[in-house]
Amino acid sequence: MAERLRVAAPDTHYDIVIEAGLFAGANLADHFRSDGRLAVITNVTLQRLYGDLLRLALPEALIIAVPDGEAHKTLATVAQMYAEMVDGGLDRQSTVVAFGGGVVGDMAGFAAATYMRGVSLVQVPTSLLSMVDSSVGGKVGVDLPQGKNLVGAFKQPEVVLIDPALLATLPARERACGMAEIIKHGLIADPILLDLISRRASLEHDAELIRRAVQVKIDVVQQDPYEQGIRAYLNLGHTFGHAIEQASGYALAHGEAVGIGLVAAALLSARLGMIDAGLVDEVRRLVTLVGLPTRMGALDPEVVYDFMRSDKKKKAGKLRFVLLSGIAQPQIAADVDVQDVLAVLTELRGHG
Template sequence: MARTTRIFLAGFMGTGKSTLGRMLANALSYSFLDTDQEIERAAGMSIPEIFQQHGEADFRTREAALIGELQHRSKIVVSTGGGMVVNPSNRAAIKAQGVCVALSATPATLAKRLGPDAAERRPMLRGGDLQTRIAQLLAERSSAYRDLHYLVDTSEDSPEILTQRLARLALSEHERLTVRTPDGGAYDIVLGRGGLDQLGAMLSGRGWAQRAAIITDGNVGPLYAERALRALREAGLDGFVASMPAGEEAKHLATVEALYGALAREGVDRQTAVIALGGGVVGDTAGFVAATYLRGLPFVQVPTSLLAMADSSIGGKVGVDTPFGKNLVGAFKQPELVVADLNLLQTLPPVERQCGLAEIIKAGLIDGGEAWTRAQALGERSPVTESLLDAMRLKRRIVEEDPYERDKRAWLNLGHTFGHAIETWSEFGVKHGQAVALGMVAAVRASITLGLCGAALDTALRETLSRVGLPTRFSDLGLTVGPSEVEAIWRRMGSDKKRKGGALRFVLLRGPGDCLVSDALDSAGAQAALAAL
């Protein structure tokens, strides 16, 4: 991931775009450009003169052309005209080019900064009381400003403090992936370092989040909950923490009910966002709470495990386990935002890192090509960012095509029909990633038996899993599995939610990048694949 070299400051007149832009450019040793001033320079006339002689449409055309030219410049801070980002195409263009920060301030603050003669200098401010007119225009533009990457309120803090805050945002290294949702909306996945400390700036000003309930567990909460609260407070957002027990054993309806109680005691309303701060269990459980409490609350994923970053935080599948099976009660609840902060992986235990690598290797095997090549090169201590991005991009592509798992999304269950059965049979003594690793090997063995692929794939997969410390046989986990245990695992598959018409469906492989979903594997074939582990 490359550090951004273009920073765009947007916002209403008087929010400080030019002042802070120059200070930020000086702090970063970047150049500075004010789009209004640049348009005036190129046209040889003032903006009021452009409007008077050529009309607003001509001015907006000049704005769009200037945005196009900026893609060829680097190490630059750009102060945009107050209305530039109201145009959706302009907004999309600058978001694609760099970090976009909307500056805001209260109408009273803006009226004071602009002065009593503002309406004489700015025709759009004419028409009654200045503060009232500013509030009206802010309301009209608020959705455009909220659509940018960050929002920073400039009403109270000094320019020096605001410049420091903007510099932290500008220097963060983030990759953004946008996921389109079935309702025509979209959300961003923000991958990089420092995202947790910027959480408030990412949420501030969004119409759906006036406060936040941070749902976390007993492992992650002591490490990161206070930092998350501090990030919210710095952006003027209120928040509180609701904790749940750690581990898969806590992913059930009793925990959900306890969390409902915590939200009720805090007086949560529909302007409260639920933030899942934790691994896959926290994300699944908090997401189910967000999907069902008050018939739906805004939901934000802040995954703290590699497994959750690579898979479960993306795509909107949430839910809990029951005594009858894993993930049997759930919903589709799309997040408003996913913030994957790589710094949070520093406290991840080695075995949990391995479990995350299982999902990344799975994604590489499904995707094939360069993604599979990169996955095969992974080691226990090797950098994971590029392969993690591969997994995120695959998940994005598939969930956009098949959001409700009616077709290709089932491919993402490679290894999971076997894996979930192994998990529940072991009473979760075998971790999810370990079970998925074993499940992938079993799926490849079954594919070989059915004549779909050759033994070379089995060898390549086992070597790849072993290289990162994942099991390829039950004995790698100190387990002895004989015929009776194999039969018990098979029986656990009876409650798998991926059945169709009463038949179990398995994701099988013809080769890397070539998956199929099949019900051709019978009991004997499935048990033979398990026995080979």
């Protein structure tokens, strides 16, 4: 059965439709208004898997496929999109359908925000992370050689169409990485979501898992659309996670590093007397259950800490942590002692 969630955004609102089989069954264009030409922007991997279905679902659309991978989330790839959009006759009345994970969604969203000063955008997220996180909230953009997501815009979609059946082809490692963000959403706002994960939600439960996880993101971005305050709660596990990801030389995927980062945030919260050891164990248990690591192997705590500090310098701010004083009780801590951070990082050494 289709679920429809409503998102209020500045000056507009849009729906998120969640329905298993939505993409295979129907004409996708029935789900949004479009007065002009359609372009589907996807990547070559998804084109190989879903190209035939895409042509059936949106027969009139121009299909633009870019290379796969974060390495291609660049202005050069967006320039390729613009060129194909001009050649394909897209004008101001056109609609861009972003069909892919967060990389495609962010880039196609940026192209839609800027092409002819902005055309309509429909998000069709295909990875678990993009379904519960990146396709909602309006942040779009690309990386620069100097750092990730340094160029971007806010661009609200007309609609977000989520078909959990698309997850059947998602590699297991990517699925686990998406689960890291879902655990994060559960920890900051929704204990029932954590119960669903514990019950090892199978594909039939995916729609419910996604619905609850998306609802957390909706609630946060509605309260803080331009990231001035509580949207920072979505960074739970990410101050540690980003640094661990970088210190590993990206051998650890983002979601894997975030899994470890969630354990780190729990350990730090316990160390500061905000939660007891039982909740730390619960976070470890959940992270392990979804197939993610809880420790950072041989990475040196000092090296990880240096990455945290250099990240902070780039953002010209203080080292800030999102901590927990309980499930669904996130708190921002700005003045954490270096020794406490290093002690937590030391506890994360080893494997498991």
